[in-house]
Amino acid sequence: xxxxxxxxxxxxxxxxxxxxxxxxxxxxxxxxxxxxxxxxxxxxxxxxxxxxxxxxxxxxxxxxxxxxxxxxxxxxxxxxxxxxxxxxxxxxxxxxxxxxxxxxxxxxxxxxxxxxxxxxxxxxxxxxxxxxxxxxxxxxxxxxxxxxxxxxxxxxxxxxxxxxxxxxxxxxxxxxxxxxxxxxxxxxxxxxxxxxxxxxxxxxxxxxxxxxxxxxxxxxxxxxxxxxxxxxxxxxxxxxxxxxxxxxxxxxxxxxxxxxxxxxxxxxxxxxxxxxxxxxxxxxxxxxxxxxxxxxxxxxxxxxxxxxxxxxxxxxxxxxxxxxxxxxxxxxxxxxxxxxxxxxxxxxxxxxxxxxxxxxxxxxxxxxxxxxxxxxxxxxxxxxxxxxxxxxxxxxxxxxxxxxxxxxxxxxxxxxxxxxxxxxxxxxxxxxxxxxxxxxxxxxxxxxxxxxxxxxxxxxxxxxxxxxxxxxxxxx
Numbered sequence: 001x002x003x004x005x006x007x008x009x010x011x012x013x014x015x016x017x018x019x020x021x022x023x024x025x026x027x028x029x030x031x032x033x034x035x036x037x038x039x040x041x042x043x044x045x046x047x048x049x050x051x052x053x054x055x056x057x058x059x060x061x062x063x064x065x066x067x068x069x070x071x072x073x074x075x076x077x078x079x080x081x082x083x084x085x086x087x088x089x090x091x092x093x094x095x096x097x098x099x100x101x102x103x104x105x106x107x108x109x110x111x112x113x114x115x116x117x118x119x120x121x122x123x124x125x126x127x128x129x130x131x132x133x134x135x136x137x138x139x140x141x142x143x144x145x146x147x148x149x150x151x152x153x154x155x156x157x158x159x160x161x162x163x164x165x166x167x168x169x170x171x172x173x174x175x176x177x178x179x180x181x182x183x184x185x186x187x188x189x190x191x192x193x194x195x196x197x198x199x200x201x202x203x204x205x206x207x208x209x210x211x212x213x214x215x216x217x218x219x220x221x222x223x224x225x226x227x228x229x230x231x232x233x234x235x236x237x238x239x240x241x242x243x244x245x246x247x248x249x250x251x252x253x254x255x256x257x258x259x260x261x262x263x264x265x266x267x268x269x270x271x272x273x274x275x276x277x278x279x280x281x282x283x284x285x286x287x288x289x290x291x292x293x294x295x296x297x298x299x300x301x302x303x304x305x306x307x308x309x310x311x312x313x314x315x316x317x318x319x320x321x322x323x324x325x326x327x328x329x330x331x332x333x334x335x336x337x338x339x340x341x342x343x344x345x346x347x348x349x350x351x352x353x354x355x356x357x358x359x360x361x362x363x364x365x366x367x368x369x370x371x372x373x374x375x376x377x378x379x380x381x382x383x384x385x386x387x388x389x390x391x392x393x394x395x396x397x398x399x400x401x402x403x404x405x406x407x408x409x410x411x412x413x414x415x416x417x418x419x420x421x422x423x424x425x426x427x428x429x430x431x432x433x434x435x436x437x438x439x440x441x442x443x444x445x446x447x448x449x450x451x452x453x454x455x456x457x458x459x460x461x462x463x464x465x466x467x468x469x470x471x472x473x474x475x476x
Contacts, residue, residue: 046117073455080108115447141420148436149234233442237269252282276307
């Protein structure tokens with residue numbers, strides 16, 4: 001073993017520090033966790049067991065288990081069984097918990113029974129960031145991302161998927177029955193062995209068919225005609241790939257420091273209905289009067305943008321392109337100029353499309369405009385293949401035009417959105433691993449996401465202020 005770095009003998013006596021505190025430096029992140037939890041009013045946040053019971057076996061104080069969880073999520077240790085092992089061997093956790101070693105069941109039950117309180121802790125840290133004047137720009141980016149649930153895709157059913165599976169089983173049964181008839185004409189020894197094997201396969205498929213028929217009854221009773229057997233709240237959602245069974249996580253991220261100021265876990269696969277609620281949550285969390293929110297075109301919905309406008313929130317969302325006119329080489333809706341005073345449109349040929357009537361579509365009041373001179377127009381083939389070109393205008397179209405004007409005067413808004421909101425999602429998914437969520441049902445998944453967001457924000461602020469400065473701010 002010469003010419004190598006030599007270690008010490010396992011039988012060699014060593015002189016270790018007398019105090020456990022000597023192992024933990026003054027700037028160690030574990031001290032930040034300790035100060036943060038100690039400064040919280042756990043009773044007001046809704047934690048159970050803050051006041052000890054007069055009888056029975058003594059319980060762990062909620063602060064101990066909360067510190068354990070925050071440390072775990074900061075260090076990518078989310079499993080209760082892994083946290084149990086770490087509490088027994090990790091020096092930092094020994095210091096943090098006072099060498100307490102709760103079992104995994106106790107750890108898991110704490111997260112299950114105190115979900116709302118844990119989410120309140122996440123909000124409380126955002127309040128601390130507000131008190132530290134982190135949200136002076138009052139600009140946030142909103143986005144959603146799909147996270148995998150515990151539920152496997154094969155354990156999720158829609159009407160189409162269930163019907164396709166039942167047809168496949170019926171086809172397999174018919175094929176095996178045909179093979180069974182063929183086997184009966186073979187030699188007795190061969191025929192018996194093959195027949196038994198085929199009958200076992202048919203029996204298995206018939207049992208699967210009965211299970212699917214029972215699932216079909218449950219499926220028809222659900223409002224959205226979808227059912228997940230492992231996690232009942234998980235839903236099949238479209239992604240850029242093949243799609244996943246999971247949850248849609250919405251976040252509002254501060255543009256200056258990239259802190260997650262508000263988040264929400266939903267099992268609705270589209271983002272179109274989330275803009276106003278996320279914007280209002282972000283404004284309340286940041287404690288600002290005026291707020292500007294930026295989102296991608298997946299959030300474009302007139303009613304949501306109007307709700308933001310009525311709440312005094314300035315939304316910047318690109319309009320979705322749904323018309324095929326421009327792709328076909330014809331004039332787009334943008335080529336028709338609206339005259340508010342005359343309440344009419346001017347077309348590229350200089351003609352005027354006047355108001356004809358108003359009607360309600362999907363609860364929205366829509367005004368219709370067209371000209372009677374379209375058939376005599378020299379450039380009609382560049383405009384419309386119909387008899388005349390008709391323009392539909394929503395009664396609150398002015399709100400959408402004002403938003404488009406803000407977007408035109410801020411051309412870098414989409415770049416700011418990408419830089420702000422997409423990095424946190426990438427970081428969270430890296431920390432969570434390929435499995436993503438470990439818990440089931442919407443309530444527990446929301447708690448798990450709250451811990452991830454708290455860990456992310458805590459790490460961001462430690463990076464911005466430094467650990468010692470952050471601890472001083474917490475104690476102030």
